[in-house]
Amino acid sequence: MLRVRFEVNGGPEVLFTERVRVPVPGPGEVLLRAEAIGVTLPTVRKVREGDGPVPLGGEVAGVVEAVGEGADFAVGERVTGLCFAHAYAEYAVVPAAFASRIPDAASAATAIALVRSGLVARGAYEAGSPAPGGSVLVTAAASAVGSLALQYARAGGAARVVAAVGSPDKADFVRALGADEVVTYDAADWGDPYDVVLDGVGGELLGPAVRALAPGGRLVAFGSGGGTVEAYELLVRGASVIGFQMAVIARGRPEVYARWLGELWDLWERGVLRPAVHAEVPLAEAARAHAVIERRENLGKVVLVP
Numbered sequence: 001m002l003r004v005r006f007e008v009n010g011g012p013e014v015l016f017t018e019r020v021r022v023p024v025p026g027p028g029e030v031l032l033r034a035e036a037i038g039v040t041l042p043t044v045r046k047v048r049e050g051d052g053p054v055p056l057g058g059e060v061a062g063v064v065e066a067v068g069e070g071a072d073f074a075v076g077e078r079v080t081g082l083c084f085a086h087a088y089a090e091y092a093v094v095p096a097a098f099a100s101r102i103p104d105a106a107s108a109a110t111a112i113a114l115v116r117s118g119l120v121a122r123g124a125y126e127a128g129s130p131a132p133g134g135s136v137l138v139t140a141a142a143s144a145v146g147s148l149a150l151q152y153a154r155a156g157g158a159a160r161v162v163a164a165v166g167s168p169d170k171a172d173f174v175r176a177l178g179a180d181e182v183v184t185y186d187a188a189d190w191g192d193p194y195d196v197v198l199d200g201v202g203g204e205l206l207g208p209a210v211r212a213l214a215p216g217g218r219l220v221a222f223g224s225g226g227g228t229v230e231a232y233e234l235l236v237r238g239a240s241v242i243g244f245q246m247a248v249i250a251r252g253r254p255e256v257y258a259r260w261l262g263e264l265w266d267l268w269e270r271g272v273l274r275p276a277v278h279a280e281v282p283l284a285e286a287a288r289a290h291a292v293i294e295r296r297e298n299l300g301k302v303v304l305v306p
């Protein structure tokens, strides 16, 4: 089968294709014939900035080809899940605990755009728990997670939903998803203070994001950009910062994970959540997909197609 890998850190050009044997699922795992594979910012970062070669992990959606002992799936079922080793391949092994069925009406690309990103958006939104009628700012609002977080905020009854993005070119996209206002990161003024900030960027943006909080406001940090929060900035606002990571829920609270998954597809079926696919790129051209994210151009999810 075809697989994409890298051996040295660098830009998208370090990715290469190779032919390897189809893997065999172990106990508690399923083998998927991939129909769509998600490209994520953390993976793009690992290629550029990590400590040498690691398998390219990510979301995979496809058809169950083989089932390991104890995995509660059947050959032929359509499933999406997280693959921690070699997701960029025609066949991928996924732990059953991180896999779920795809409704008949949904395409593999929709599953990739909705499930992982929707779960993160859902979790970040709940961690911030904005009161109906309040104000919410979402950073990286055009990203896969951000675009769904924006929709959660809108559906949750916030009176004011503001999208923060890197470029004004993204304004029409985020407005169409429900943003009342759009700010770019370089704006001197991010508008009236916010009750909740859902931040998927971190790093140098963490400072302005905390300073955008209203008294008693909450910032949910869920991005892979790291960063440092000045305690003084929290103190003067009586504000708080909450971290959120989906893996903590998936591993520690599987019943919550399962409930959120069910809710996610229900919201999709009712048209409340509209996951956006920016582009479907052939697997062998994974470097092109990484370049889209490195240039910060994507409007929604970047998907690889074997």
Ligand SMILES: NC(=O)c1ccc[n+]([C@@H]2O[C@H](COP(=O)([O-])OP(=O)(O)OC[C@H]3O[C@@H](n4cnc5c(N)ncnc54)[C@H](OP(=O)(O)O)[C@@H]3O)[C@@H](O)[C@H]2O)c1
Binding pocket: 039, 040, 041, 042, 117, 120, 139, 140, 141, 142, 143, 144, 145, 146, 164, 165, 166, 167, 170, 200, 201, 222, 223, 224, 225, 244, 245, 246, 247, 293, 294, 295, 296, 297, 298, 300, 301, 302
């Ligand atoms: N906590 C969790 O469990 C969890 C799980 C998955 C993902 N995440 C995080 O959620 C965030 C969004 O992920 P995603 O998969 O939705 O992203 P994505 O769809 O790949 O979108 C990437 C977007 O992020 C923004 N961005 C911010 N800093 C960037 C950087 N240094 N390089 C490139 N793009 C950057 C860019 O938009 P702008 O220029 O408009 O900002 C870019 O278009 C990431 O930080 C990711 O690590 C968290």
